[in-house]
Every structure is written in structure tokens, then in C-alpha cells.
Amino acid sequence: MNTASLTARTTHANRRSIFMMIGGMACFVANDALAKYVSQGMPAAQLIFLRGCMATVLVLLVAQMLGATGRLGGVLQPRVALRAAVDACATVMYLLSLFHLPIADVTAINLAAPLFMTLFAFFFLRERVSVARWAAVVLGFVGVLCVVRPGRDGVDIWALLCLLGTVFHAARDLLTRRIDPAIPSIVITMATALAVTLLAGGLSLVQGWKPFTARELGWLALASGFLASGYFLLIQCMRQGEVSLTAPFRYSALLFAVLLGYAVWGDVPDAWAWAGIALLVGSGLYVVHSERGRNNPTRVLDAQPE
Numbered sequence: 001m002n003t004a005s006l007t008a009r010t011t012h013a014n015r016r017s018i019f020m021m022i023g024g025m026a027c028f029v030a031n032d033a034l035a036k037y038v039s040q041g042m043p044a045a046q047l048i049f050l051r052g053c054m055a056t057v058l059v060l061l062v063a064q065m066l067g068a069t070g071r072l073g074g075v076l077q078p079r080v081a082l083r084a085a086v087d088a089c090a091t092v093m094y095l096l097s098l099f100h101l102p103i104a105d106v107t108a109i110n111l112a113a114p115l116f117m118t119l120f121a122f123f124f125l126r127e128r129v130s131v132a133r134w135a136a137v138v139l140g141f142v143g144v145l146c147v148v149r150p151g152r153d154g155v156d157i158w159a160l161l162c163l164l165g166t167v168f169h170a171a172r173d174l175l176t177r178r179i180d181p182a183i184p185s186i187v188i189t190m191a192t193a194l195a196v197t198l199l200a201g202g203l204s205l206v207q208g209w210k211p212f213t214a215r216e217l218g219w220l221a222l223a224s225g226f227l228a229s230g231y232f233l234l235i236q237c238m239r240q241g242e243v244s245l246t247a248p249f250r251y252s253a254l255l256f257a258v259l260l261g262y263a264v265w266g267d268v269p270d271a272w273a274w275a276g277i278a279l280l281v282g283s284g285l286y287v288v289h290s291e292r293g294r295n296n297p298t299r300v301l302d303a304q305p306e
Contacts, residue, residue, distance in 0.1 A: 013240045020237035021246045025253035027230035029107065032098055033260045034223035038216050039099040045204035046212075048095055051220045051227075052197030058228030059186070059193050065232075068184045075191035080183060083175040086168055088195035092203070093165030100158040102267040107257035108147050108277045109162045114287045115140040116170030124174065133290050140283030146276025189231050247288050251281050 039047055063069050074080055098106045115137045121127040129137075148159040179188065237246055254277060261267040269277065 014242055014245055017237040017240045017242075017246045018249055020233045020240075021249040022252045024230045024233035024237060025250060026256050027226040027233060029103070029253050029256040029260060031223045031226040031230065032095075032107075032257070033103060033264060034219050034226065035095060036098050036103060037264065038219045038223070042212055042216055043204065043207050043210060044096055044099055045200050045207040046209050047220065048092060048200035049197060049204050050212075050217070051224055052193060052200055054221055054224035055227050056190070056193040056197055058224055059190050059231060062228055062232050063186045063190060066184070066186055068186045071184055071187055072190055074183050074187040075194060077180075077183065079175065079179050080188055080191050081195075083172055083179060083188065084191035084195035086175060087172045087192045088199045090165045090168030090172055091192070091196050092199055093161050093168065097158045097162035097165065101156075101162065102265065102269075103261040104254065104257045104267060104269055104277075105147055105159070105273065106162050107254050108273070108280055109144060109159065110166050110169065111251065111254065111280050111284050112140055112144050112163070112166050113169045113173065114284050116167050117173055118287055120170055120174045125177075130290070133287060136283040136286040136290075139279050140287075143276040143279025143283065146272050146279065148276075149272055186231070248285050251284065254281065 035047060035051060060069070060072075063072060075084070094106065094110060097109075118129060118133060118137050122129050144163065148156065148163065176188070258269065
């Protein structure tokens, strides 16, 4: 195959991967919006458990489509299991905060994960961090403060929980680097889906259950469908395109969150929130850009199974 043909194929694959990334983010946000909507009439732990059961089944179907069912035993691999446990805690904290805060605010706070990753890489992996990158991290955390604004009416416990969940998401990504690249990403996704379901099931025994309608179950089934679709699109995106090129398009999730927040709940970010969002997106994009050439381009970017 000549160079021109190879370049054309690479360009086409990258373009297709960008659309897959944007589509995947739209699916994840649609899943969040549906879960938040159903949470208005259903206990949080019960909701997360039911959605987790459905998502697990759908991820299993995706694994079958990818021909990876024979390798699902990898969920018991110690590093995969540890990562799944951390991800389950992150997911539950994220969803609990989502049920009490505007979806755009929660999505924006969650975008701080790359900033925490920079801190973790510096302190635990001893990676060198440039002055410009430190400046981006500082500006990003200023953006978080603009969104959270702890001085408005005291400290919002749900915003702090969301921020803690973001820390766990960053820890999850750090642990992902330690997993054997030969383990399919769908196996890692399955481990997380199972861990979230088990954790939520345990919490639901404490929080209690209440009767639910077929309509609520239908909304959760649709949410699970969006979640599984997001997994599939993100995995396919990372297998076909360049991570450093497609990763910035993860920030399209914020646009979808703002639009859905306004359409469903009438939420509109105020000036402080917009300023924080701008700082978060700008600093996050810089951090992602500065990672070009540092990571293995074939490494699968971690899915966000919220």
C-alpha cells in the first residue's frame, strides 16, 4: 500500500473516530439525564442497582459482538478488580451528586479528572510536569471553584461529593495504566459494570426499596441502552483513531449537558459557572494536548461508565 493511500485511510479512520467520540459522549450524557429524571421518584441506590443490572447485560451483548466473551474471566484479575472497585465508588459518588445538582455543573466538575491525573502522575509516577502544565492545572482548579462556589450558601455537600468522585475517576485512570494492554477494554468495562451493580445493591439494602412503575423501568432500560452504546462507540473510537486526536472531543459532553439541562430542567449556568467551565475546558484541553507523544497511541482511553 502506497503512502498516499495509507494517509487517506488514516484520515478517514480519524474522522470516523471523532464522530464516534462525540456520539459516545452524547450517549453518556443522555444516560445521565435519564437517570437523573428517574431519580425524582426512586431511591438512588435502587436506581443505580437496576440500571447496573441492565447495563451489565447490555455490556455482555457488546462483548459478544466484539468476540470477547471468552476473555471475560479477566474481570477477576487483581488489577482489573481493584480498578473496578475504585471506578464503582467514583460512579456512585458521581450519580448521587448528579441527582442533586444541575447536570451541567456535575459534568463540568467531572472534567477536572485530567487535572487530578497530572497531580497523581507527578506524585506517584514521578513524571516531570512543565511550568505551563502546572499553570493549566491551577487555572483548572480555579475553574472548579467557580462552578462549586463554596461561599454561596456554605459548602455544598453534593458538589464536594462530585469533586471526590472526580478524584476517584482520576485514580481509576491511573490504575488503568497498570493493567496489561492485552486485556480487552470491554473486559474492564464489564468489571466496572459488575462492581457498580454490587455496590449499589449493598447500598440499596440500607437505603431501602420502593415500588416502581413500568414507565420508570422503561426509562432506566433506555438509559442503559445509551450507556452500552456509549461504551461501544468509545471502544471503537479508540481502536480506530489516534487517542491524542480524539481525546479533546470528550469535552463535547459539556455542550450536551448544558443543552439537556436547559431543555429538561430549565437550568442555565450563571456567569460564574460559565467562567469556571471555560477555565476547566481550556486547562483540560491543554493538559490533553501536552500528553501528545507521552502516551502509547494504541492505549485505549478509559470509558466513563456513569
